[in-house]
Amino acid sequence: MVRIARERVAALFALAEAEARPDGDRLLGDRYVRLARRVGMRYTVRLAPEYRERYCRSCSSLWIEGRTVRTRLRSRRRVRTCLVCGRIRRTGLAPSPDVGSPPPPLLVPSTEVVGVESPDEGVDVEESEEE
Numbered sequence: 001m002v003r004i005a006r007e008r009v010a011a012l013f014a015l016a017e018a019e020a021r022p023d024g025d026r027l028l029g030d031r032y033v034r035l036a037r038r039v040g041m042r043y044t045v046r047l048a049p050e051y052r053e054r055y056c057r058s059c060s061s062l063w064i065e066g067r068t069v070r071t072r073l074r075s076r077r078r079v080r081t082c083l084v085c086g087r088i089r090r091t092g093l094a095p096s097p098d099v100g101s102p103p104p105p106l107l108v109p110s111t112e113v114v115g116v117e118s119p120d121e122g123v124d125v126e127e128s129e130e131e
Contacts, residue, residue: 005043012036013051016062026068034060059085 012032019029033055040047055062056069061084063069070081073093080089 001043002045005039005045008039009036009045009047009051012039013054016054020062020064026062026064029062030060033062056082056085056087057089058082058087061085 012035016029016032016036019025019032036051037047037055037060039045053063059082061068061082063080063082065071068083070083072079072081076093076095078091078093080091081087082089
């Protein structure tokens with residue numbers, strides 16, 4: 001049952017995305033999102049993260065950038081405002097690796113040779129002259 005529920009949720013979100021086009025019916029897309037949420041709740045199926053970020057949790061409106069949601073980036077947070085009901089959703093952004101952290105140390109090869117004996121070491125000069 002869970003597998004079938006996940007397939008139906010995916011199909012409903014695909015239909016909602018198809019209705020999100022400029023020539024589509026936005027209200028029908030919102031209805032598909034509500035149905036997908038109900039299927040998920042009935043069969044206790046968690047929605048995938050890519051689906052959870054596409055709708056308003058308050059009014060179940062499908063988020064279409066510029067038409068039904070406004071996104072702003074403020075102090076390492078993404079602030080999304082639903083333009084249908086006015087709900088504000090704040091999510092944290094992952095810190096980028098180059099902001100606020102020192103650069104990794106450069107590994108420069110050393111010119112000093114360590115642990116290698118020269119051919120002259122260990123040979124006594126007096127012994128070589130006896131011949």
